Amino acid sequence: MSTKIHAPDHLNRTGCRIGITEGKGRGVYAVQQIPVRTVIEISPVLLFAKDEYAQHGKHTVLDHYTFNWPDGRMALALGLGSLFNHSDNPNVSFSLDTETESIRYTTSRIVSPGEELCIFYGHKLWFDPVDAKPSLAYSDEPEDGWGGLSGVLDDDNLAKAEETWDLLEGDPNDIIPEEKLPFVRSKIAPDDNEEEELDAVKLQDVWVVDISDQRHISILLKWLRQSGLEDPSLSHLKRIRKQDGVATLLLAYTSSCPSALELPEELSCSSPYTTKVPRYAALTQNSLQLKSTLWPTIYAPRKKYEPEPWSRGKVRWAWEAMRIVVREAKRVKSDGELPIIAYVPEPYDDEMRRVAEYRANPVPENDTDSRTPLPIPTPPICVASDETLSGQETPRNGSHYLLTGLTLFMTHEPCIMCSMALLHSRVKEIFYLIPMKKTGGCGGAACIPRLQGVNHRYGISSWNIGGGGIDTDRLEISEGLNA
Numbered sequence: 056m057s058t059k060i061h062a063p064d065h066l067n068r069t070g071c072r073i074g075i076t077e078g079k080g081r082g083v084y085a086v087q088q089i090p091v092r093t094v095i096e097i098s099p100v101l102l103f104a105k106d107e108y109a110q111h112g113k114h115t116v117l118d119h120y121t122f123n124w125p126d127g128r129m130a131l132a133l134g135l136g137s138l139f140n141h142s143d144n145p146n147v148s149f150s151l152d153t154e155t156e157s158i159r160y161t162t163s164r165i166v167s168p169g170e171e172l173c174i175f176y177g178h179k180l181w182f183d184p185v186d187a188k189p190s191l192a193y194s195d196e197p198e199d200g201w202g203g204l205s206g207v208l209d210d211d212n213l214a215k216a217e218e219t220w221d222l223l224e225g226d227p228n229d230i231i232p233e234e235k236l237p238f239v240r241s242k243i244a245p246d247d248n249e250e251e252e253l254d255a256v257k258l259q260d261v262w263v264v265d266i267s268d269q270r271h272i273s274i275l276l277k278w279l280r281q282s283g284l285e286d287p288s289l290s291h292l293k294r295i296r297k298q299d300g301v302a303t304l305l306l307a308y309t310s311s312c313p314s315a316l317e318l319p320e321e322l323s324c325s326s327p328y329t330t331k332v333p334r335y336a337a338l339t340q341n342s343l344q345l346k347s348t349l350w351p352t353i354y355a356p357r358k359k360y361e362p363e364p365w366s367r368g369k370v371r372w373a374w375e376a377m378r379i380v381v382r383e384a385k386r387v388k389s390d391g392e393l394p395i396i397a398y399v400p401e402p403y404d405d406e407m408r409r410v411a412e413y414r415a416n417p418v419p420e421n422d423t424d425s426r427t428p429l430p431i432p433t434p435p436i437c438v439a440s441d442e443t444l445s446g447q448e449t450p451r452n453g454s455h456y457l458l459t460g461l462t463l464f465m466t467h468e469p470c471i472m473c474s475m476a477l478l479h480s481r482v483k484e485i486f487y488l489i490p491m492k493k494t495g496g497c498g499g500a501a502c503i504p505r506l507q508g509v510n511h512r513y514g515i516s517s518w519n520i521g522g523g524g525i526d527t528d529r530l531e532i533s534e535g536l537n538a
């Protein structure tokens with residue numbers, strides 16, 4: 056679309072204006088915040104016979120604006136209707152009214168001032184969307200025409216979604232009470248006692264060194280930082296132990312430095328040696344006492360696995376992710392495949408995203424373009440053996456945790472093996488729509504993240520069917536299948 060045009064002044068009463076974006080041409084934009092479920096435009100349509108379209112319209116620029124009308128004719132929307140651009144993640148739904156020969160455009164979520172108002176054209180696009188998400192690229196989809204109606208919410212669906220719409224409208228920072236969330240969170244926290252039992256046996260070997268001159272401590276700490284040996288996963292331990300008049304400095308896990316550490320010669324320290332330290336922080340005072348006999352440990356009486364509160368903005372983020380999952384599942388189903396989809400959106404909490412991506416795929420700090428959302432997880436990712444790594448650098452500790460801090464949205468409860476793979480990936484939490492009673496590993500046949508002795512736990516939420524118009528229509532698979 057050429058951008059060498061100027062947008063005319065055009066205001067309708069709901070506060071839409073025409074704007075121009077490089078690569079897309081004209082589009083419709085909000086001049087003010089628009090609440091969810093607002094009818095922003097009703098466009099009359101111009102109808103013409105299919106033959107007329109095949110012989111003439113198809114060969115003209117009108118081809119970009121014409122779509123199928125339910126009675127078999129072709130339609131061209133007048134008014135703003137022809138100017139809504141396409142998005143994979145639309146904020147506007149439309150419904151065709153054959154009686155009045157018009158199209159109603161309705162916001163499907165709150166729209167911020169300045170945001171573009173987009174609809175979903177369907178799966179077979181005749182142009183490359185400028186804002187396409189690589190992980191959800193479409194291939195040879197069936198022809199469903201411009202406005203394949205995937206974005207239409209009919210009155211029934213709207214009514215079903217009513218409760219969630221109300222929830223989604225309002226201050227994004229409001230905390231939503233648990234019972235109003237459109238999903239149910241499983242309790243995965245083991246009792247404190249259970250956790251203590253686990254901790255009691257979890258020790259880890261570390262390198263330490265006795266320090267005779269206190270001034271050496273800061274020099275050594277600086278040296279550790281500069282040598283890249285600073286390890287945040289040691290932060291549950293105090294750095295220095297003072298015992299019987301001797302100060303001992305914690306250096307690094309032996310797993311990250313298999314051979315003896317060579318300290319700066321000028322310090323003339325004694326040689327580093329190994330000792331055992333607790334692997335986790337202390338959750339209770341008893342545990343603190345016990346662990347601190349080995350090494351001074353941090354007391355963290357937080358409920359590590361206690362569900363964190365959800366804000367309205369985050370609920371909206373999850374709802375949009377789940378909509379994408381369902382839409383994609385229906386698309387693959389129409390291609391004859393099993394409708395099983397998993398999707399990792401960009402985290403609501405951006406900071407965690409940077410940590411996770413950095414671990415999985417270190418990139419230069421400023422190279423934000425190459426940070427695309429992580430794709431669907433692949434089967435268990437194993438730490439490469441020395442053999443497979445010959446000629447390469449040993450991976451950084453934790454570099455194989457591909458989903459650290461990320462959330463996975465799925466059509467179906469993952470099977471036992473996938474649930475284990477997810478545990479290994481360090482995923483933060485998962486959401487699924489359809490429980491798999493016979494094969495599920497997150498509450499169906501077993502609950503992997505709840506097992507005793509696992510070294511990571513992740514949150515599990517099952518989405519309320521119908522919550523926010525999210526349905527399972529056509530997504531059912533055989534109960535015995537491993538999803």
Ligand SMILES: C[S@@+](CC[C@H](N)C(=O)[O-])C[C@H]1O[C@@H](n2cnc3c(N)ncnc32)[C@H](O)[C@@H]1O
Nearest residue numbers: 056078079080081119120137138140141184185
């Ligand atoms: C119905 S028109 C929309 C209005 C159009 N942008 C205009 O200036 O008249 C459809 C055309 O808009 C462009 N378009 C729509 N969505 C787009 C997107 N996400 N990325 C790039 N181009 C897009 C394509 O050229 C498409 O053929």
